[in-house]
Structure formats: C-alpha cells, structure tokens
Amino acid sequence: MWYYLIIALQGFCIYHAIKNRSPYYWIFIIFFLSLIGCIIYIITQVYNKRDAEKITSEITHIINPTKNIRDLEKQLEFSESYQNRVNLADAYLENKDYNNAIKHFKEALDGNFQNDFYVIKNMMEAYHQMEDYKNVVNYGEQIVSHPEFAKSRTQFLYGMALEKEGQIKKAEENLKAIDIRFSFYNERLIYAKFLIDVDKKEEAREILEALISEGQHMTKPNKRLYSNTITEASKMIKAL
Incomplete structure (x- = not known):
C-alpha cells in the first residue's frame, strides 16, 4: 500500500513541477529520492497553509478518483442545490462517465437555468466524447449567440458535429x-485535415505552416505537450 502512495505522491509532485515550470532538477530529485524528494519539494515549492487543503484533495484524487464523486453525491443528497448538482456532473465528466454527467447536467438545466452556458458547453463536451453529434449540434444552437461561444473550444466542437451531420459549409x-x-x-x-478533405489544400497548408512555425517558439512545457501535433503537421504538409 505504501508503495502505491509514494508513486501517487511522486506523480503529483512531478505534475506540479511541470505545470508550474519548476527547474528540471526537481524532477530528478522527486524521482530518485522518492519519498524524501517529494517531501523536500512540497515543503520548499508547494506547501503553505492556503494550499494544504488543495494538495490533500489532489493527492486523494490521484489515489482514489471515485472518492470525489462519492463525496459530491453525499453533498447533493444533503442539499439538492443547482451548484451541487453541477459539481457532481463535472466530476462525472472528468471521470469519463459521460452518461451520468449528461444526466445531472440535464437535471441542472431544469428550472431557471435553461440558458446556462457553462452547463450546456460541458454537455456538448460529453456528447462529443460519446460521438453523439446530433445532440452536440442541438445544444450548440442554443448558445451560438452567447458571447463566450465565439472562438472557443465549444464552437470547435459544434463545427465538428456539423461536419459529421453533413452540414459542411456551416461546419467550415x-x-x-x-x-x-x-x-x-x-x-x-x-x-487543416477538414480543409484537405474538402479539397482546400492551400488553406490547409497555410495552417500547417503556421503550426510548424509556432512550434519553434513554444515554451518548453508546450513543446512537450504539443510535440505530436507539430510532428503530425510536418507529416501532413509533406504529403500535400
């Protein structure tokens, strides 16, 4: 049991170090010094009184991802508030339990919150993951006029769903x-792949060239995060 706790703690510390752009030597300290390295890192780089509760919560989530859901279910049983239901739906979404996420998002929309952008965009994410593109389109049409819809991932999901539903012009x-x-x-x-499929290869080339160029100016964390994307862009542009 202790072995798995230490592995989980190392995973949290390495994740925190990368996310906060800590010097690379911290990763080696965490990895090679194991528990001692984690303790040193937390004391010197993470811990303060305000962070204590957050750290405990994140480590618990790594060790037991369903505990958060059970806790939120108890909160909802105690008080069936709108926010408690949305919090539970978010937890299900994060845990890739899309059916339960959608169920609670829909219940949250009942009543006075029919046009809640946050809930609808998360429902669209869940439907997208389930490849239910018809519902992505249906819910997307409810929030297209919302100011947060424009130039967002939600609009992207809406566009992808429109393509799957055969509405190519609107999708583009x-x-x-x-x-x-x-x-x-x-x-x-x-x-860019979409543009290639609709025979707009020059427009696709411009996007791919921009991605490759931007890849040369990324921060180190982003280079690690998007290395496969840039590599794929390079392969695609060679094939054009």
Missing part, C-alpha cells in the same frame, strides 16, 4: 473561427 464557418495563432494547436490540426 465555425471551425475557421478557432484558427488563432499560438492557440488551439490540436483543434487547428483537425481543421
């Missing part, structure tokens, strides 16, 4: 909106 209009430099790297790669 929405996918094009996320073609923004130094952002949406994975989404823009998919958009």
Whole structure:
C-alpha cells in the first residue's frame, strides 16, 4: 500500500513541477529520492497553509478518483442545490462517465437555468466524447449567440458535429473561427485535415505552416505537450 502512495505522491509532485515550470532538477530529485524528494519539494515549492487543503484533495484524487464523486453525491443528497448538482456532473465528466454527467447536467438545466452556458458547453463536451453529434449540434444552437461561444473550444466542437451531420459549409464557418495563432494547436490540426478533405489544400497548408512555425517558439512545457501535433503537421504538409 505504501508503495502505491509514494508513486501517487511522486506523480503529483512531478505534475506540479511541470505545470508550474519548476527547474528540471526537481524532477530528478522527486524521482530518485522518492519519498524524501517529494517531501523536500512540497515543503520548499508547494506547501503553505492556503494550499494544504488543495494538495490533500489532489493527492486523494490521484489515489482514489471515485472518492470525489462519492463525496459530491453525499453533498447533493444533503442539499439538492443547482451548484451541487453541477459539481457532481463535472466530476462525472472528468471521470469519463459521460452518461451520468449528461444526466445531472440535464437535471441542472431544469428550472431557471435553461440558458446556462457553462452547463450546456460541458454537455456538448460529453456528447462529443460519446460521438453523439446530433445532440452536440442541438445544444450548440442554443448558445451560438452567447458571447463566450465565439472562438472557443465549444464552437470547435459544434463545427465538428456539423461536419459529421453533413452540414459542411456551416461546419467550415465555425471551425475557421478557432484558427488563432499560438492557440488551439490540436483543434487547428483537425481543421487543416477538414480543409484537405474538402479539397482546400492551400488553406490547409497555410495552417500547417503556421503550426510548424509556432512550434519553434513554444515554451518548453508546450513543446512537450504539443510535440505530436507539430510532428503530425510536418507529416501532413509533406504529403500535400
């Protein structure tokens, strides 16, 4: 049992170090000094009184990802508030339990929150993961006029779903909106593939060239995160 706890703690510390761009030597300290390295890292780089509760929660989630769901279910049983139900739905979504996530998102929408952008966009994410593109389109149409919809991942999902539903022109209009430099790297790669499929290879080439160029100016964490995307862009442009 202790072995798995130490592995989980190392995973948290390495994740925290990468996320916060800590010097690379911390990763070696955490990895090679095991528990001692983790303790040193937490004391010197992470821990303070305000962070204590957050750290405990994140480590617990790594060790037992369903505990958070059980806790949120108890909160909802105690108080069936809108926010408690949305929190539970979010937890199900994070845990890839899309059916339960959708169920609770729908219940949250009942009543006075029919146009809640946050809930609907998360429902669209769940439906997208389930490849239920018809519902992605249906819910997307409810929030297209919302100011947060434009140039967002939600609009991208809406555009992808429109393509799957055969609405190619409308799909392109929405996918094009996320073609923004130094952002949406994975989404823009998919958009480039879409353009190739509809025989707009020159437009696709421009996006791929931009991705490759931007890849040369990324921070080290982003280079690690999007290395496969840039590599794929390079392969695609050679094939054009």
